[in-house]
Amino acid sequence: MSFTNLGLSKPLLKAIEEQGYETPSPIQLQAIPVVIEGKDVLAAAQTGTGKTAGFTLPLLEKLTQTKPNMQKKQIRALVLTPTRELAAQVAESIKTYGKYLPYTSTVIFGGVGINPQLATIRKGVDIVIATPGRLLDIAGQQGIDFSALECLILDEADRMLDMGFIHDIKKLMKLMPDKRQTLLFSATFSPEIKTLAEGLLNDPVLVEVSRENTTADQIKQVVHFVDKRRKRELLSQLIKIKKWRQVLVFTRTKHGANKLTKELEESGISAAAIHGNKSQGARTKALAAFKANEIRVLVATDIAARGIDIDQLPHVVNYELPNVPEDYVHRIGRTGRAGQSGEAVSLVCIDEHELLKNIEKFIKFKIPKVDIPAFRPDPNIQAEPIQNGRGKGKGGKNSRNEPHSSKDGAKSNKNKRNRNRNKKDKK
Ligand code: AMP
Numbered sequence: 001m002s003f004t005n006l007g008l009s010k011p012l013l014k015a016i017e018e019q020g021y022e023t024p025s026p027i028q029l030q031a032i033p034v035v036i037e038g039k040d041v042l043a044a045a046q047t048g049t050g051k052t053a054g055f056t057l058p059l060l061e062k063l064t065q066t067k068p069n070m071q072k073k074q075i076r077a078l079v080l081t082p083t084r085e086l087a088a089q090v091a092e093s094i095k096t097y098g099k100y101l102p103y104t105s106t107v108i109f110g111g112v113g114i115n116p117q118l119a120t121i122r123k124g125v126d127i128v129i130a131t132p133g134r135l136l137d138i139a140g141q142q143g144i145d146f147s148a149l150e151c152l153i154l155d156e157a158d159r160m161l162d163m164g165f166i167h168d169i170k171k172l173m174k175l176m177p178d179k180r181q182t183l184l185f186s187a188t189f190s191p192e193i194k195t196l197a198e199g200l201l202n203d204p205v206l207v208e209v210s211r212e213n214t215t216a217d218q219i220k221q222v223v224h225f226v227d228k229r230r231k232r233e234l235l236s237q238l239i240k241i242k243k244w245r246q247v248l249v250f251t252r253t254k255h256g257a258n259k260l261t262k263e264l265e266e267s268g269i270s271a272a273a274i275h276g277n278k279s280q281g282a283r284t285k286a287l288a289a290f291k292a293n294e295i296r297v298l299v300a301t302d303i304a305a306r307g308i309d310i311d312q313l314p315h316v317v318n319y320e321l322p323n324v325p326e327d328y329v330h331r332i333g334r335t336g337r338a339g340q341s342g343e344a345v346s347l348v349c350i351d352e353h354e355l356l357k358n359i360e361k362f363i364k365f366k367i368p369k370v371d372i373p374a375f376r377p378d379p380n381i382q383a384e385p386i387q388n389g390r391g392k393g394k395g396g397k398n399s400r401n402e403p404h405s406s407k408d409g410a411k412s413n414k415n416k417r418n419r420n421r422n423k424k425d426k427k
Pocket of ligand 1: 024028046053
């Protein structure tokens with residue numbers, strides 16, 4: 001993943017290149033597109049994660065996208081920081097990344113004369129980086145007009161609370177327009193931060209990057225329990241809501257890969273399948289389209305995926321868990337490479353609980369389970385056996401008919417089902 005896919009325009013890309021940054025850090029990957037989209041963001045990120053570029057880059061991009069209607073130059077963006085050092089650092093970043101853009105900025109903090117600061121603001125600047133106390137003093141002297149403010153960023157909000165700035169922040173907030181974008185960055189999500197966020201942010205996107213994610217363990221793994229027949233719907237929603245751009249999705253069978261590809265296409269998500277029944281030409285073409293971002297989803301079986309050269313994918317989805325735990329490791333190893341963050345999402349139905357247990361035993365890690373209320377499994381559905389060419393999963397009793405044949409079913413029904421599939425495929 002490079003910076004070019006995040007929605008940043010040329011002047012910013014040029015400045016990034018000059019800094020020698022080759023790939024966005026995990027926080028940048030997550031935050032930049034959502035900030036550009038105009039969403040409020042609540043981000044848990046510590047120093048050293050690249051968080052400053054994570055908000056300054058999209059902030060600068062957003063300023064290029066709106067044409068303010070103002071008589072004189074008014075402040076369009078405000079960054080609040082707990083200390084003057086941090087304010088100076090953020091200002092430096094804004095200067096560095098905004099080198100090829102026309103925006104002006106200034107730093108405001110206490111302990112130095114107020115008059116030069118008042119004079120600078122009076123002349124007009126686009127971006128102010130400030131500590132809350134001094135900014136409030138300036139506001140108290142009618143020295144600053146926030147009426148054109150488009151974006152407010154609170155950096156290291158937890159430290160600002162620890163330092164007792166909460167009242168100053170609240171007073172400043174009253175002077176700002178309600179219609180604005182707000183980003184809150186904090187090293188932790190304490191109850192106090194959550195309360196502050198509730199009052200400040202409007203339907204924020206949560207962005208969380210822990211230190212571990214940025215070092216050895218780059219891959220964030222998650223399991224969503226869901227009924228088999230609702231997996232496709234959940235996958236489409238995840239892709240659309242989370243705005244995933246490049247997703248590698250694994251199915252157990254070739255038929256499953258074809259069926260899912262067709263269904264995704266029908267739901268308006270561009271997809272292609274690669275598996276053993278596809279010609280080399282078709283596979284190469286699908287892979288090239290995927291790499292060029294012309295298709296969003298590549299659906300693959302384990303064997304087909306082994307031979308393909310794709311690195312640094314942000315998202316891998318186990319639409320069906322593999323029967324062999326080692327395959328799980330190969331699959332998720334497709335993401336989070338070379339210093340990149342990655343996310344491996346597994347959609348697990350009742351038939352696959354045993355497979356999940358085996359995988360967790362093999363990787364010596366309990367994968368976090370994230371409940372999606374709208375897709376909570378129906379408790380009345382019972383497990384069915386899983387069977388395909390590579391190893392056997394231990395499902396429960398085959399006590400009911402499979403409502404959705406996205407993969408191979410029990411042996412006794414296999415031929416019949418294949419005949420039905422062939423009929424369907426010919427339609
Ligand atoms: P921060 O977490 O914002 O304090 O940034 C930590 C350091 O990482 C700063 O020195 C940045 O210049 C640097 N940095 C930020 N983004 C990247 C990137 N994508 N690649 C390499 N270095 C970066």
